[in-house]
Amino acid sequence: MGSSDFFIQFMRLAGAYWHSEDKATIRKLTLALIALTIVQMFIAVIITEWSAALFDALEQRSMSGFFRQIGLLILIFAASMAATGLHLTVKRRLQIGWRAWLTDHVTNRWMNKGRHYQITHLQTAGHDNPDSRIAEDIRIATEDGIALFHSLFYSLLILISFIEILWTLSGVVTLDLGFIEMPIYGHLVWVALIYAAGASALGWLIGQPLSQTTNIRQTMEANYRFSLVKARESSLAIALIHGETHEKKHFQKLFQDIIDAYHQQTHAWAHILLFTSGYSVLSTAVPVLVSAPRYIWGTITLGALMQSAQSFQHVASALSWPVDNMALVAQWRASVERVLSLIQALDDLEDEIVRPDPHRIVLVKTDKPTLRFDNLCISRLDGIVCASHITDEIKAGERVLITGNIFTGSKLLKAIAGLWPWGEGRIELPDDEYMFFMPPRPYLPTGTLREAICYPSSCDDFSPAVLTETLELVGLAELIEQLDQIDDWEKVLPREQQQRLGVVRVLLQKPKWILSETAFDSLDPEGEAEMMRLICQMLPDAAMLTISNEPKAEMFHQRRIVL
Known part of the structure; x- marks a missing residue:
């Protein structure tokens, strides 16, 4: 991404926050930050003037002047503390406010209508490790962004103020070339400009590789974290097939990528540090050395020398930003760029979904209490057709078994849910009727077991007695004592108990439509038949669309569709 394109996209990203609903407060904080920055600049100017007066008093051996400067120092000290404290508070409020707004904005777009699932199927880059982009990259983009722009604004103020001071202090220096005498006005300003501009240009050239190596390292770090999280989430499966050796090799490879990126970043950083360390040493000595001859010749006082040196340092420091x-x-x-890439990927996904395309499945809500497939064709992402010419109608309360290719069946349920638009044809859905999907493994969020079972509803929606009775019905009475215990239930409970909890959830929700995808594959045939029988008994009016190749499942369904 070019610098101009990057700047335009970043300004759009930032501008949205300053034009958000809370824009009045945000703009007041911004103006307060600007005002406090100006106050800090004035304090810096006053300190140089105070320094000049102090050294003049020392040079004149004036005790009254010395004590006067001590009194002024106390006032400057108090003003500086107040301005710095207020400035920090205002800046951090802006930083956390922008981070909160941008995090909420991106999270709402990502965690919306299954976009977090659909984006994983995009063929373009920019959507890997969205958790890292939201948690870490947004933090850096907002907090460091405000810090950088504040420091840049402060440097510009310092530059404008101290160039004027330095120009006045420089006076006129006559350069004797032998055959002509050339007066030079503001020579300290020109020296500072040439000195800082040359150093900045050289430093920027030396530091160019750092941006690329930093981006590579952040990507490698995110890949490593994601792999560790994935292994933790699949720890049981890894342990059962003794896959630890493979996982360790995989971790070692990913960490080796981090090491390689780290060394590349170190190499790029070393060049910058070598330059900046030498530059900082010179910045301390150069202003004094440049102004010292005028003091030795007696054309300026000691105070003017020190003020010139400090002003020179301020100008050089501002130019060295x-x-x-x-x-x-x-x-x-x-x-x-990583945050912008995620937002762009979400934009691309949204455009792809809303763009009229004959090779997209159309979902339509109707007032009929039926689920209808009209010449439905389901495809893979590469366009290969998985199933075609599906035309059928499932009436309210009807129980239909889907057999054959369970992977195609899975895509069919995702298409009904609006998560799989790839294909052709039309799906008509009953309007305002809740469809309950039972995946192979129910999602159990970390928290109390009661909250995990009631998810996504609130625990207050179900009485403790009903919850206890339902757990007993599905054969999980042993979990009743753990209802208020907090744990990571997807790791603690075996898959069989998790699938039985899925039945508890559907019995509590009492939906009119149940779509089940191999939701009992970890149970034995008798256990699966028991769960199917329980659902049919407790929810006799609910329509069911079940994906299963278990022979006993047929007895609980009125007909079947073979994919």
């Missing part, structure tokens, strides 16, 4: 912040800018830009 690109060099001093190169590493932080590289990290910030890499994070902003």
Whole structure:
């Protein structure tokens, strides 16, 4: 991404926050930050003037002047503390506010209508490790972004203020070339500009590789974290097939990628540090050395010398902002680009879904209490057809078994849910009728077992007596004592108990439509038949669409569709 394109996209990203619903408060905080920054600049100017007066008093051996400067120092000290404290508070409020807004904005788009699932099927880059982009990259993009732009604004104020001071202090220096005498006005300003501009240009050139290596390292770190999380989530499956050796090799390979990226970043960073360390040493000595001859010749006082040196340092420091912040800018830009890439991927997904395309499944809500497939064709992402010419109608209360290819059946349920648009044809859904999907493994969020069972509803929607009775019905009476215990239930409970909890959930919700995808495959045939019988008895009016190749499942369904 070019610098101009990056800047335009970033300004759009930032501008949305400053034009959000809470824009009045946000703009007040921004104006307060600007005002406090200006106050800090004035304090910096006053300190140089105070320094000049102090050294003049020392040079004149004036005790009254010395004590006067001590009194002024106390006032400057109090003003600086107040301005710095207020500035920090306002800046951090803006930082956390922008981060909260952007996190909420991106999360709402990602966790909406199955987009978090659909985006994984995009062939383009920019959507890997969305958890890292939301949690870490948004933090860096917002917090470091405000810090960088504040420091840049402060540097510009310092530059404008101290160039004027330095120009006045420089006076006129006559350069004797032998055959002509040339007066030079503001020579300290020109020296500072040439010195800082040359250093900035050289430093920027040296630091160019850091942005790329920083982006690579952040990607490698995110891949490593994602792999660890995935292994933790699949720990039982790994343990059962003794896959630890393979996982360790995989972790080692991913971490080796981190090491390689780390070394690349270190190599790029070393060049910057070598330059900036030498530059910082010179910045301390150069202003004094440049102004010292005028003091030795007696044309300026000691106070003017020190004020000139401090003003020179301020100007050089302001002009050196690109060099001093190169590493932080590289990290910030890499994070902003990762956030923008995720947003762009979500935009691309949204455009693909809403774009009229004959090779997309159309979902239509109707006032009929039926689920209808009209010449439905289900395809893979590469266009290969999995099933075609599906035309059928499932009436309210009807129980239909889907057999054959369970993977195609899975795509059919995803198409009904609006998660699989790839294919052709039309699906008519009953309007305003809740469809309950039972996946092979129900999602059990971390928290109390009661909350996990009632998810996505609130625990207050179901009485404790009903919940206890339902657990006993599905054969999970042993879990009643653990209802208020907090744990990671997807790791604690065996798959069989999790699938039985899926039955508890459907019995509590009492939906009119139940769509089940091999929801009892970990149970033995008798256990599966027991769960199917229980659902049919407790919810006799509910329509069921069940994917299963278990022979005993047929007795609980009125007909079947073979894929």
